[in-house]
Amino acid sequence: MPSAEVPRRRxxxxxxxxxxxxxFWKAGFAAVRGPASGAKVKVAVQPDVVAIKDGLVLVAEVxxxxxxxxxxxxxxxxxxxxxxxxxxxxxxYLAVKVIGEGSWRFVPVxxxxxxxxxxxxxxxxVLAKYAVRFEDLVRAFDTRSRRLDEYxxx
Amino acid sequence: MPSAEVPRRRxxxxxxxxxxxxxFWKAGFAAVRGPASGAKVKVAVQPDVVAIKDGLVLVAEVxxxxxxxxxxxxxxxxxxxxxxxxxxxxxxYLAVKVIGEGSWRFVPVxxxxxxxxxxxxxxxxVLAKYAVRFEDLVRAFDTRSRRLDEYxxx
Numbered sequence: 001m002p003s004a005e006v007p008r009r010r011x012x013x014x015x016x017x018x019x020x021x022x023x024f025w026k027a028g029f030a031a032v033r034g035p036a037s038g039a040k041v042k043v044a045v046q047p048d049v050v051a052i053k054d055g056l057v058l059v060a061e062v063x064x065x066x067x068x069x070x071x072x073x074x075x076x077x078x079x080x081x082x083x084x085x086x087x088x089x090x091x092x093y094l095a096v097k098v099i100g101e102g103s104w105r106f107v108p109v110x111x112x113x114x115x116x117x118x119x120x121x122x123x124x125x126v127l128a129k130y131a132v133r134f135e136d137l138v139r140a141f142d143t144r145s146r147r148l149d150e151y152x153x154x
Numbered sequence: 155m156p157s158a159e160v161p162r163r164r165x166x167x168x169x170x171x172x173x174x175x176x177x178f179w180k181a182g183f184a185a186v187r188g189p190a191s192g193a194k195v196k197v198a199v200q201p202d203v204v205a206i207k208d209g210l211v212l213v214a215e216v217x218x219x220x221x222x223x224x225x226x227x228x229x230x231x232x233x234x235x236x237x238x239x240x241x242x243x244x245x246x247y248l249a250v251k252v253i254g255e256g257s258w259r260f261v262p263v264x265x266x267x268x269x270x271x272x273x274x275x276x277x278x279x280v281l282a283k284y285a286v287r288f289e290d291l292v293r294a295f296d297t298r299s300r301r302l303d304e305y306x307x308x
Binding site: 021025028029030032033034035045046047050052053054055056057059084085086087088089090 | 183187189204213
């Protein structure tokens with residue numbers, strides 16, 4: 001049981017992160033969930049999930065939304081995620097759990113449209129245009145071609 | 155402040171893990187601390203620290219000991235760490251904080267001597283023979299030669 005001190009909303013967040021770690025693990029990845037720092041001060045950048053397969057690295061912040069809703073993500077959070085991915089030589093994604101459908105969509109942060117204030121905005125249209133399904137993401141990591149490797153590190 | 159439900163010993167453990175994540179981050183790595191699952195059920199394998207630099211991956215369990223003491227590590231813990239490293243295409247270490255000296259030593263689990271019961275045993279002699287200093291570890295990750303890359307993934 002989680003501590004009663006942890007807010008309910010945050011607890012649900014953990015569950016989604018755990019679910020995603022399990023999915024990556026089952027797909028043959030090494031996957032780790034970042035620390036549950038919650039309200040505490042974060043040390044450096046700690047993504048929600050880091051998944052690795054044979055040196056190919058994926059880092060993600062986990063979000064939930066419905067097809068009809070709009071999700072805003074603060075620019076700082078995306079920048080921190082990008083910095084982590086840059087150091088790791090990997091790719092940064094927003095891992096979006098689509099409530100209602102129960103499926104996951106992965107939006108590469110590099111192609112993410114920004115609002116006028118520089119924050120990021122995701123809605124059903126953005127998901128349809130930019131997001132990748134879990135199965136396709138996993139398949140991309142399975143292709144051990146030199147070309148993919150270069151693509152992922154570019 | 156950590157929750158009062160978290161045992162004191164475990165809190166000190168977190169502090170060492172945080173310190174190590176900071177050290178790796180300062181050295182240019184992307185580094186993440188595993189979740190503070192404590193008494194809770196661990197999802198898959200969750201190492202204490204994962205540090206990555208340009209696709210080169212290091213996973214570690216964090217331990218503390220003094221030069222004169224002997225540290226025993228359960229075989230299952232080492233096997234889980236190895237499995238994570240294998241999937242990630244990285245290397246597994248026990249990151250030992252040497253109390254008194256205040257320094258870190260990294261023992262590659264592949265070369266770790268076992269007891270008759272198959273568990274692992276670390277003392278001052280093992281540290282002297284097998285352990286690597288933080289600075290040397292970082293330097294090895296800085297060499298971007300193909301040779302090192304192959305060595306680390308072998």
